[in-house]
Amino acid sequence: MQILDGKKAAQAIRGELKIDVAQLAAEGKKIPHLAAILVGNNGASETYVAAKVKACEEAGFKSSLIRFEQEVYENKLLEKIQELNADPDVDGILVQLPLPKHISDEKVINAIDPDKDVDGFHPANIGKMVQGQPTFIPATPHGIMLLLKHYGIDTKGKHAVVVGRSNIVGRPMSILLSANTNPGNCTVTVCHSQTKNIKEFCLQADIIVAALGKPEFITGDMVKEGAIIVDVGITRETDTSRKSGYKLKGDVAFESVAPKCSWITPVPGGVGPMTIAALLKNTYKSCMQKNG
Numbered sequence: 211m212q213i214l215d216g217k218k219a220a221q222a223i224r225g226e227l228k229i230d231v232a233q234l235a236a237e238g239k240k241i242p243h244l245a246a247i248l249v250g251n252n253g254a255s256e257t258y259v260a261a262k263v264k265a266c267e268e269a270g271f272k273s274s275l276i277r278f279e280q281e282v283y284e285n286k287l288l289e290k291i292q293e294l295n296a297d298p299d300v301d302g303i304l305v306q307l308p309l310p311k312h313i314s315d316e317k318v319i320n321a322i323d324p325d326k327d328v329d330g331f332h333p334a335n336i337g338k339m340v341q342g343q344p345t346f347i348p349a350t351p352h353g354i355m356l357l358l359k360h361y362g363i364d365t366k367g368k369h370a371v372v373v374g375r376s377n378i379v380g381r382p383m384s385i386l387l388s389a390n391t392n393p394g395n396c397t398v399t400v401c402h403s404q405t406k407n408i409k410e411f412c413l414q415a416d417i418i419v420a421a422l423g424k425p426e427f428i429t430g431d432m433v434k435e436g437a438i439i440v441d442v443g444i445t446r447e448t449d450t451s452r453k454s455g456y457k458l459k460g461d462v463a464f465e466s467v468a469p470k471c472s473w474i475t476p477v478p479g480g481v482g483p484m485t486i487a488a489l490l491k492n493t494y495k496s497c498m499q500k501n502g
């Protein structure tokens with residue numbers, strides 16, 4: 211079993227971006243600027259957004275963190291998005307999900323200028339992705355594709371089982387893996403909460419992408435010998451023995467699955483850092499498209 215080390219792969223990508231941005235700055239050109247919007251005080255969202263902003267700073271990007279209280283009116287959020295859409299200095303706009311229940315994810319995502327939608331969630335960008343046109347690919351699936359590429363994983367003709375059908379991960383992942391690209395060219399099965407006997411599908415998989423948000427759902431008895439395992443889950447479980455008060459759990463039971471597979475992503479240090487690297491890549495791309 212070998213580790214798909216997302217931390218290492220992400221460092222390499224971020225290092226390359228840092229050099230590219232330093233070059234832009236040296237030439238007096240505009241540097242990439244990411245604007246992140248965070249609503250409320252969800253602990254996990256706070257951590258993710260802080261990590262995104264920190265990664266921007268380390269790579270020499272400009273970043274703005276815009277915070278709203280949990281009770282903010284939807285209109286106020288939409289107004290801020292319009293303001294950022296109109297600001298020529300802003301290249302990427304990210305609204306951290308989940309949003310409070312009184313705010314429509316759909317309205318918020320649709321309000322973002324597709325040319326600044328570095329999360330790749332806008333329907334115009336999803337449509338382009340489905341058709342294989344150049345666009346912003348959602349950060350987590352994009353990061354997973356970059357990770358597979360970094361390790362030279364041969365996916366052609368393999369059977370990939372994606373467990374989970376969210377707009378953020380499962381759905382786009384299934385499209386990317388089935389595309390005529392490298393990595394890609396997989397035969398893809400999407401399993402979800404209504405799938406009967408997920409184990410049967412998983413046992414047929416050469417590649418499993420677990421993105422359902424249920425800690426340790428995928429166990430060793432569900433995995434074929436030599437399979438490649440990508441674990442997208444990062445659930446916080448209470449652990450009073452730790453300073454943070456929690457432990458991160460993936461959707462894969464690492465101890466029982468690892469001995470059976472050929473490659474596996476750890477949690478933490480697998481998909482998470484790749485998501486951030488992909489977001490930076492998208493923001494850099496947006497800056498270059500507008501100013502390059």
Ligand code: GUN
Nearest residue numbers: 304305306307308329349
């Ligand atoms: N919440 C969980 N993952 C993501 C992501 O990739 N982008 C945003 N904006 N919110 C998220």
